[in-house]
Amino acid sequence: MAPDRVFIATAEPSDTEMSERIDRHRAERGPGFSTLEAPLELVEALEATASPDRVVVVDCLTVWLSNLMHYGRNADTQTAALTRFLAGPPGPVILVSNEAGMGLAPVTPLGRRFRDAQGSLNQAVAAICQRVEFMVAGLHQALKG
Numbered sequence: 001m002a003p004d005r006v007f008i009a010t011a012e013p014s015d016t017e018m019s020e021r022i023d024r025h026r027a028e029r030g031p032g033f034s035t036l037e038a039p040l041e042l043v044e045a046l047e048a049t050a051s052p053d054r055v056v057v058v059d060c061l062t063v064w065l066s067n068l069m070h071y072g073r074n075a076d077t078q079t080a081a082l083t084r085f086l087a088g089p090p091g092p093v094i095l096v097s098n099e100a101g102m103g104l105a106p107v108t109p110l111g112r113r114f115r116d117a118q119g120s121l122n123q124a125v126a127a128i129c130q131r132v133e134f135m136v137a138g139l140h141q142a143l144k145g
Helices: 016-029 042-049 061-070 075-086 109-128
Strands: 004-009 034-037 054-059 093-096 132-136 139-144
Touching: 004 016, 004 042, 034 042, 042 054, 042 075, 054 061, 061 075, 061 109, 075 109
Parallel strands: 004 034, 004 054, 054 093
Antiparallel strands: 132 139
16 A cells, blocks of 8 residues: 655745646646645644655745745744754655755845755755755756665
8 A cells, every 4th residue: 555645835826827837736746645735834734744654745945945035934943943853753754945056146135045045954954864865857866865
């Protein structure tokens, strides 16, 4: 029997394009996942859903961070709460994030703050996770584990 699968989505359907993107992602996942939307309360969603017999996929930390910054939440506090949870989750958790620091430096202060915060979030999560993989051009490279 396949394990129970939960997809925690962090995106909000803020415009037509994002709504279409969300619909496309939902269709690509297929019917094997239940979906929980958590644009801000990610740690609470993980605490409510993670269990030994359930695989939880979070997509994605980058959008979650963007939401936190947009709504004036403290990203450092939320990152600390996330890493505390990830130190001993009750079941398997797969996190998706983007590497925002490999492109051009953003031209705005907000863009640079976001890039730096994304780097800090990725580093904190990678430090606590047992396995870290980097995906580029459909290829993966194991960075840890």
